[in-house]
Amino acid sequence: MPDDDAFTPPLEERRDALRGRIAEARHLLVCLDFDGTLAPIVEEPDEAMPLPEAETAVEALTDAVDVTTAVVSGRALADVRERIDGPRLYAGNHGLELARDGPDDREGPTSHGCHGGANGREATDEPVAVHPIARKRARQVDAVCTALESATAQIPNVGIENKRLTATVHVRTVPPAFHGFVRETTHRLVDRFAGDALEVSTGKQILEIGPAIPWGKGNAVRLLAADSPPGTVTIYVGDDVTDESAFRAIHPDGIGVYVGEDGDTAASCRVPDPEAVARFLRWLEAIAVLDRHPT
Numbered sequence: 001m002p003d004d005d006a007f008t009p010p011l012e013e014r015r016d017a018l019r020g021r022i023a024e025a026r027h028l029l030v031c032l033d034f035d036g037t038l039a040p041i042v043e044e045p046d047e048a049m050p051l052p053e054a055e056t057a058v059e060a061l062t063d064a065v066d067v068t069t070a071v072v073s074g075r076a077l078a079d080v081r082e083r084i085d086g087p088r089l090y091a092g093n094h095g096l097e098l099a100r101d102g103p104d105d106r107e108g109p110t111s112h113g114c115h116g117g118a119n120g121r122e123a124t125d126e127p128v129a130v131h132p133i134a135r136k137r138a139r140q141v142d143a144v145c146t147a148l149e150s151a152t153a154q155i156p157n158v159g160i161e162n163k164r165l166t167a168t169v170h171v172r173t174v175p176p177a178f179h180g181f182v183r184e185t186t187h188r189l190v191d192r193f194a195g196d197a198l199e200v201s202t203g204k205q206i207l208e209i210g211p212a213i214p215w216g217k218g219n220a221v222r223l224l225a226a227d228s229p230p231g232t233v234t235i236y237v238g239d240d241v242t243d244e245s246a247f248r249a250i251h252p253d254g255i256g257v258y259v260g261e262d263g264d265t266a267a268s269c270r271v272p273d274p275e276a277v278a279r280f281l282r283w284l285e286a287i288a289v290l291d292r293h294p295t
């Protein structure tokens, strides 16, 4: 594992080393977080959109030979798919939902942990695989959201985003004096409606409510990498707490790019903001096309 205390270098310092690894790779799996990575953070979650230059870069990478693109988001899969159309693969709800190519009888969220088809796997016709435990706990997520909406109705600007398998409580524009109340109320209602079945975690000015199971973006990225051809180098770009499990999942063979100026990360290098992510993706595409497939 990377040393937590070690300074994670800016991309510029790693560019030459990364260029060699990318140019030599037989295939690239490029996994991208959405909010704070492809889309700048905004006050109103529903207004988040990818930077046009990021969208163009993702499209170009998706069209490149021997490159697979994936968006791996904390948003509901259907929501993030509406916001960026083009990548080949999608993971939503922090990896609890997965849309990937090929037959759906492989190891994955639908079969993780408790389903038993042939070889312990469950076949499904669904285009989107959903973690079975998360699916069962969706009713509890819904009950917590309903209760939270009425318990926080008087709190200015609080937002409850019900994503079915998980939920997000937004406090970005809630006056700081109310943050403690929102946090305590969220924990109390999760306890009351779900006991140990759901848990509360944190992100950028949000509380995330989700099933208390050991499954996250890192598991989803491992599944996508397992579907990739031999000789694939996995690249993951992300900015928030839940992206850290993905950085750890691809270490040490993959390339983790953290978006932000500060904060501990398991990524191998960092870029400052979504504008720099778009430039990185452009650079990646140039190497993928020119260095690996020179005409």
Ligand SMILES: O=P(O)(O)OC[C@H]1O[C@H](O[C@H]2O[C@H](CO)[C@@H](O)[C@H](O)[C@H]2O)[C@H](O)[C@@H](O)[C@@H]1O
Residues within 6 Å of the ligand: 033, 034, 035, 036, 037, 040, 041, 042, 043, 044, 045, 046, 048, 072, 073, 074, 075, 076, 161, 168, 170, 172, 203, 204, 205, 206, 208, 240, 242
């Ligand atoms: O994994 P991601 O794709 O980065 O999703 C993480 C959460 O992102 C969204 O919330 C964040 O972005 C909002 C819009 O910029 C911002 O207002 C909020 O403060 C951020 O935390 C999204 O709304 C959540 O559902 C995601 O879990």
